[in-house]
Amino acid sequence: MAATVKYDEVEVGQEIPAADYPVRRINLVMYAGASGDFNQIHWNERFAKTVGLPDVIAHGMFTMAQAGRFVTDWAGDPGAVVDYGVRFSSMVVVPDDDEGTVITVSGVVEEKLEDKRVVIALTAKCADSRVLSKARAVVQLS
């Protein structure tokens, strides 16, 4: 494992600049196929509405993967992520149009641990709602 970020060059409180991750229906269809999660709430608007949802919503795991990508892009080597957990606090509603929606992820170095590990606290927002809470990744730096 070879993270490109060096432990000694990272400070608690250091911010990782926000990044935008667009989401359209096609991304949910691809995610359904790749993950094997074919729950209809992620692709069938008619069904989503019958179970009380406003529209099709993204898989929570799709959102988690976007915030994961934010961390692995920062770390350089995805294998440096040794622990990653989130709570899904709000839905990512994905309309059936060419725009879709956008998940914005930002992060801050929350804590420096032993063995050159750091805790990254993540914030993921969509349409002004926090879609993840208690989102933390532990990254092995070099």
Add this chain to the structure above:
Amino acid sequence: MALNRDFIGRASAPSAPYEVSRVKIREFATAIGDNNPIYRDREAAQAAGHPDVIAPPTFPIVFSLGGGALLADPELGLNFAMVVHGEQRFEYRRPIHAGDELVTVSTVTDIRSVGRNEFITVKSDVTTVDGELVCTTYNTIVERGGAG
């Protein structure tokens, strides 16, 4: 309908081994929009110190989706139409790489009511066929209105 509390502590039989392939990792990486070469190019992965391409941190959801058989048991009483994901965590001993053959054992660790919703947490230990622990996942799903 309230979930059957008798399921707390219940464990699944070990899964059939899941063979991690480069093709599946690439498909998953594409689906999450991630072009990182360490997921796609063996040489890039080896340059980073891995034996082969590795899988994104959330990849185990592909083969450990909520402890499958446990949650699908009609005796549990889970209505999948009302299910949303509550929490998810992946704890790694090492990255998963192409060529791994992985066995998953899932255990229901908790079932609880919060307001009108039912929460069920499943812990899954992912080991190689030789018994090496690679990753532990924690999955909490919410049945909306289940406790109402």
